[in-house]
Amino acid sequence: MGARVGRGARSVGLLPTMGALHHGHLEIARRARAENDLTVVSVFVNPLQFGPGEDFESYPRQLEQDVALLAEVGVDLVFAPDAAQMYPDGTPVVTVTSGAAGTLLEGATRPGHFDGVLTVVNKLFTIVAPGPLTPFRAYFGEKDAQQLLLVQRMVRDFDHRVEIRPVPIVRSGQGLALSSRNQYLSEGQARHALVLHRTLSALAAGGLTLEQARRQVAAEPEVRLDYLVTVDPRTLGFVDPAPGALALVAAWVGPTRLIDNMRI
Numbered sequence: 001m002g003a004r005v006g007r008g009a010r011s012v013g014l015l016p017t018m019g020a021l022h023h024g025h026l027e028i029a030r031r032a033r034a035e036n037d038l039t040v041v042s043v044f045v046n047p048l049q050f051g052p053g054e055d056f057e058s059y060p061r062q063l064e065q066d067v068a069l070l071a072e073v074g075v076d077l078v079f080a081p082d083a084a085q086m087y088p089d090g091t092p093v094v095t096v097t098s099g100a101a102g103t104l105l106e107g108a109t110r111p112g113h114f115d116g117v118l119t120v121v122n123k124l125f126t127i128v129a130p131g132p133l134t135p136f137r138a139y140f141g142e143k144d145a146q147q148l149l150l151v152q153r154m155v156r157d158f159d160h161r162v163e164i165r166p167v168p169i170v171r172s173g174q175g176l177a178l179s180s181r182n183q184y185l186s187e188g189q190a191r192h193a194l195v196l197h198r199t200l201s202a203l204a205a206g207g208l209t210l211e212q213a214r215r216q217v218a219a220e221p222e223v224r225l226d227y228l229v230t231v232d233p234r235t236l237g238f239v240d241p242a243p244g245a246l247a248l249v250a251a252w253v254g255p256t257r258l259i260d261n262m263r264i
Contacts, residue, residue, distance in 0.1 A: 009038035011135040014128050014162075016121055019043040019080075020060035021069050024141060024170035024178035031167055032139045033074045040128055041070050043080040048087075048095070048116030060180060079128070086123065095119040098150050101236055105248060106146050106259070109226055117147055118154050125160050136162045143169045143177050145248060145261045149236060169260070171197065177260045184256040188222070193253045195220040199228070200247050200262040210241055217251055226250040226257070230264060 013036030015028055033039045043066055050056035067078050095115055098107065102114035121138075129136055140148045152164050170178045175197035176190065185193060195217055203213045210230060218225045232239050233246040241247065245264040250257065 009036075009130065009134060011036045011038070011137065012128065012130045013039045013165075014124065014136070014138045015039070015041045016124050016138065016140075017041060017043055017066075018045045018059065018180065019066050020062055020180035020183070021066045022178045022180060022182070024143070026069060026073050027170050028139050028141060028167045029070060029073050029075055031165075032137070035165070036135075036137060038076050039074070040077045040079055041075050042124055042128070043078060044086060044120065046086075046116060046120040047083055048091070048119055049113050050116070051110050051112060054110070055181075060183060079124075086120070092119060096122050096154060101146075101153070102150055104146075104236055105227060105229070106250065109250065109257075114147065114150055118150060121151055122154065122158070122160075125155075125162055129161065132161065137165050138162050139165045139167055141169065142166050143179070143259065143261065145233070145246060146236060149233070175201070177258070179258060181256050181258065185253060189254045189256070192220050192222045193258055195223060196249050196251060196258060196260045197262075200249060200260060203230075203241060203247050204262050204264050213247075217249065222254050224252040226252065233263075 013032035015032050017025055029041060043063060045059050045061060047056055063080055070078055096118035098114035098118055107114050140151060142148060148166055155162060155164055172178060174194055176182065176193055199213045199216050202208045208216065214225060214228045217223060217228060228249045230239055230241045230245040230247050231237060239245050241264050243264055246261055247264055248261045250259045
């Protein structure tokens, strides 16, 4: 596929998604379109990155709507395989392992999640990569900070010929980080979810200690805190809140799990 999509293109940009596209995805697609001669968006709900009891079956699938939205922003190609096309022999025997960094934070709550993410991203890089003389860029949102770090590490470790382009978090007017799972939230839950951005902002401004920030999130109705930590953004190692650190939060709002982050 890569040789075909890259034929005649001066550069190729890839945005991997699971569909259910929102304004944040479209902002990333616009950037990819602006920076590349040919833009590819993949839409694939990857079963390998969902654990038991997670929302694989109920994850929103709206391919026709997604394709229409991508056409509006000028995306050239939508690659929307099904599981049989991506994994023709069933669950892959050989997969990518995310290592110790993939077992922390999101990986602790969702064991195996990042192995599934890296396995499918590795396949997408192989499928879409153009010829060796054509620049190839892949775009990932900074909201999924741990995923971004692991993808960057995989690229280095596997010598993938692709440049990873991080894209800043896109938020609602009230500050909620945009996510496909936001559509699960009721109106009241969406209001309660704003505590994540509000708390990160106060922590980044020095108005809360880390423990105070945790208590503030945990005290919000309908919100159950998983973690709120500050890390070195290069390694995910835990550090004290200080300039340059990255604050990461994950919480359930009702039954919906949301993540967010902010630089200190």
